[in-house]
Structures are given as C-alpha cells and as structure tokens.
Amino acid sequence: MSQTIRVLVFGTTGTGKTSLCNALTGENQKVSNDALGVTFKSYTYEEVEISEGKSLIITDTVGLNESARGSVPSRDAVKALIKLLQDSKEGYNLLIQSFRIPRITQAEENNYEFFVKTISGSKIPTILVASGCENLEPMSKWKEENGNTFERMGLEYKDIICSCFASGGRLASVYDELRDESRQAVIEAIEAYATVEPVKLYTTMESFMILLKRSWNWLAGWLGVDKLMFQLNEPLIQLLIRIGFSREEATLLLGEVGVPTSK
Structure with missing residues (x-):
C-alpha cells in the first residue's frame, strides 16, 4: 500500500524554500525575490516518488516577512489567508520551516507562531531545514552548536537538518555533492517524522x-x-x-x- 505524504514548506523570502522544493521534486521553479510578505502565494508541486511505496506532494508558500509588517493592505492579507486555508483542505503530514543561518530573527518566531501554533494548532510535526551550511564541516556542526537556542525560544522541531541547496558557479561540483547529501537527509527526515495520514486543519x-x-x-x-x-x-x-x-x-x-x- 502506497503512502502520499503532504508537506507544507514555509519561511521568509531568501531562506531557500524554492531551492529546497526544487531539489526534492526535480522541478525547476523560479526562485522568488518578492519581499512583500503576507501574500501566502503558494505553488503545489507535482507528486513525486521518494522511495518504494512513498510519494511526496509539496506546497511551497510565502511566509511572514518582517520588512512588510504593517504595510500590507488588510484586503490582500485576508483574501490570501482564505485562499491558503482553502488550498490546505486535504491537510498535511508534515510542516517544514525553511531558515537560513546564521542569525535567528524575529521572523522565524513569527512564522513558527503563525503556521505551527495558530494554523495547525501544534498538531502537525515540524522540522527545520537550515540552509547556507556549505562552509561547515560537517554541515551538522551548526545544529550541534545552535540547536538548543530554538528550544530556549520555545520553537520545538522534531529535527533540524543542516543543508546546502546552492548551485552553479566555480563550486558547482562541490555544491552538487552537498545538495545530493542535503536532499537525502531531508527525505529521510520526512519519512521519519511525517504522520501516517494527513492531519486535516478543518473538516466542516x-x-x-x-x-x-x-x-x-x-x-x-x-x-x-x-x-x-x-x-x-x-x-x-x-x-x-x-x-x-x-x-x-x-x-x-x-x-x-x-x-x-x-x-
């Protein structure tokens, strides 16, 4: 019996969400530099097989960008929220918060509070994918040195995956190797922590x-x-x-x- 795992990826612009999703699905969606925030603009990727008997459906959504706070029209925000909830009617097996090292900002706290606590009611397991770790050896070093900081801030993750999803340039061959390593690590975490059935955000x-x-x-x-x-x-x-x-x-x-x- 096959299992379809539904994942919502969120985080501020520039944290590597789209690069992460492209690496997991094999698609090549354009990386957005839109910093308007609170658009909840989302894209759902085609279902892909990640291992025998397991497939993945990823929805990549724009999170709360601190620079846009207080400047987004309420009309746009409420309309976007309604659409986000409508598009989430099937529920999710896992949430992934995208984060770029090194600094943990207020934006990470706000996104966690909104997506993990407010929308999902803390009922859906969440992992953190930290990008920008290509200069560390091993990449997991960042988690070992900083993982406890999230706990002290009340941000609870099933796991923190240190990753690199960069590509191109003079270090293309190095990036390719690190990207493959990161992709496998994230897939293993998805399989380990996703719920058996999608957790519905609402039923009526x-x-x-x-x-x-x-x-x-x-x-x-x-x-x-x-x-x-x-x-x-x-x-x-x-x-x-x-x-x-x-x-x-x-x-x-x-x-x-x-x-x-x-x-």
Missing part, C-alpha cells in the same frame, strides 16, 4: 470558520490592525465589508471558497 464549514477567525485575529494583530479583528459572532461577510470590500466583492469571494454569506 464550522471548523473552517473557527480556524479562519483564529488565524485572522493573530494576523491582524501582527499587521497592527487590531480594530479589524473578528468581533464576537460577526459574520465573515461583515468583516470583509469592514476591511474595505464592497458587498458584491465579499459575496463573490465567499462564493469562490464555498462559504455561505451568513457565515
């Missing part, structure tokens, strides 16, 4: 709305628009109108995701 429209309200209220606080948080028993369409959507726009958006306008 009621649970979808609970998750959406919880996620939006966290995000609204991060964006600095506390006044636009969900009010008690407020219908979603009313929130969208408060944020700046016309009633027609709000009705159309809710229809696209299958949410009754009374919700």
